[in-house]
Amino acid sequence: MNDVNDFFSFRNTVNNVSNNDEQKTANYLEPVMAFARTTYKSIYIIDYQKKGFEYVSDNPLFLCGHTAEEVQEMGYAFYFKYVIEGDLNLLLKINEAGFEFYERIPTEDRKNYTISYDYHLKNQEGKTILINQKLTPMFLTNEGKIWKALCIISLSAEQQAGNITIYKKGDNKLFKYDLEGSFWRTSERIKLTNREKEILLFSTRGYTISEIAEAIFVSPDTVKFHRRKLFDKLDVTNISEAIAYATNNKLI
Known part of the structure; x- marks a missing residue:
């Protein structure tokens, strides 16, 4: 695996964006940056048309010694450099399974779904940390393709990579991906008293x-x-x- 295009599924190819789509994004980064200033989590904006990061927040824990601007410039090359080898293949599997799942969702519902998963980052000293990444669509094209997505990264509470889960806002169902069987299981979300x-x-x-x-x-x-x-x-x-x-x- 040596091409950042491997991270971008043919199922979600965004070649052209209409003027109407462009108008939806006017000044949208301002509230994103305001939110980033209030949280310890790392915020990324993925642009699937440009196949890279449109925004990366300044959170040193997840930047592996780089500045936010450097990571934004690196784009998906950052993953090749700092995600451990086995987990790179995992991320590819997540992309494939996630976009296949999204294709089955009615277009009007797609922005209500979030995918969550865990993988290892290694820093410049070679130490690894397990992080959780949540990705949810922000803007769709007229055809229902995900154009821009919000990505939130934090330390994982799990013990190992994977844990691929999709959930819908306001719904008690969870969809968990079985990596061995390559299928989605449906379960109920945990409820606390x-x-x-x-x-x-x-x-x-x-x-x-x-x-x-x-x-x-x-x-x-x-x-x-x-x-x-x-x-x-x-x-x-x-x-x-x-x-x-x-x-x-x-x-x-």
């Missing part, structure tokens, strides 16, 4: 178990009980992983 959400929110503020118990008028043992149930539900081993998982999957 109000108490579990409460404990997570206090935990994000740095509260200890005793402090949470005092704040919600229960015993520390009750907090511990709900935390254990929460860890089992999210398949994590500690509160930091639970917070990361719940945040990445918009459970709180």
